Amino acid sequence: MPIPKRKPDEDRSDFLSRCMSDSTMNKEYPENSQRYAVCQQSAKGTQGQQVQDLHYDQTFGSTEELTEDNFVVPNEEDYVSADEVFFEESEIEEFDISVAKPGLWENIRKKKEREGKKYKPAKPGDPDRPDKDAWKKAQSDDDEYNMQSSQLKKMYMQLGMVVKVMDNIPIEFEEWTKDKISKAEHFIETIYDAVFFLSKPEEKEEDSLTPSEAAEYQGRKVQLGKPFRTPKGPKKFSVYVKNDKGNVVKVNFGDPNMKIKKNIPERRKSFRARHNCDNPGPRWKARYWSCRAW
DSSP states (O other): OOOOOOOTTOOHHHHHHHHHHOHHHHHHOOSHHHHHHHHHHHTTOSHHHHHHHHHHHHHTEEEEEOOTTTOOOOOGGGBOOTTTSOOOGGGOEEEEHHHHOHHHHHHHHHHHHHHHHHOOOOOTTSTTSOOHHHHHHHTSSHHHHHHHHHHHHHHHHHHHHHHHHHHHSOOOOOHHHHHHHHHHHHHHHHHHHHHHHHOOOOOOOOOOOOHHHHHHHHOOEEEETOOEEOTTSSSSEEEEEEOTTSOEEEEEESOTTSOOOTTSHHHHHHHHHHTTTTSOOOTTSHHHHHHHHO
């Protein structure tokens, strides 16, 4: 079976849209998640395209075809205001996935039912539930805490980029670099142990789903064209929009580790000039929405 190949000058999201709508692919891979995985593999393209894709993802974000793995219904408070990320009320429309994509909705419903039975919310003492008092103490000196947090987030972002490049392009490190990596590993382990030492278990409290998690399990309607916060990533925000083929896609944008400082005229002007926001491209691409956030 011939799997579509990405053209040398083809944008990755454009290729994914073409691959996902391919009649042969739909016949061979009727489930969205399976077809999307195959298309993603074929979308890698050349090494040059991979580097360009990585830079775009880190700078702006990505566009995803809807699957049972990435579809989420935001709670009302997750949606942002037009002051935070600009949008026109006239652009917004309701999208009911159970009507528009009944096959995908059925897969989502079954998946949520399976996960619902096995779902175990994070308990006090789990790695992702730091001790509240410890965090309050750590944040007592805002300036120092913010600096440390910013440094760790920067390291996290840079390491993520390095790993993604290494996954696609073999890198031969010199001996001095290998030594630095070994020392860095030791330092990070020390920081890791210190952080989780502060994260003492709290007193027992009832397990519960957050509003966003509850909505993800129950909902099927979303607002097209209205951005929402995504605490679980992969970016700070996401928005559902229609692409050039009329298919609804999910656009992820905004660096979760950086503050948007559009209230500072110089910073806003610099960002918009640097990323050519006077011509941000189509609204189903991450650069368009990154520019709207500024």
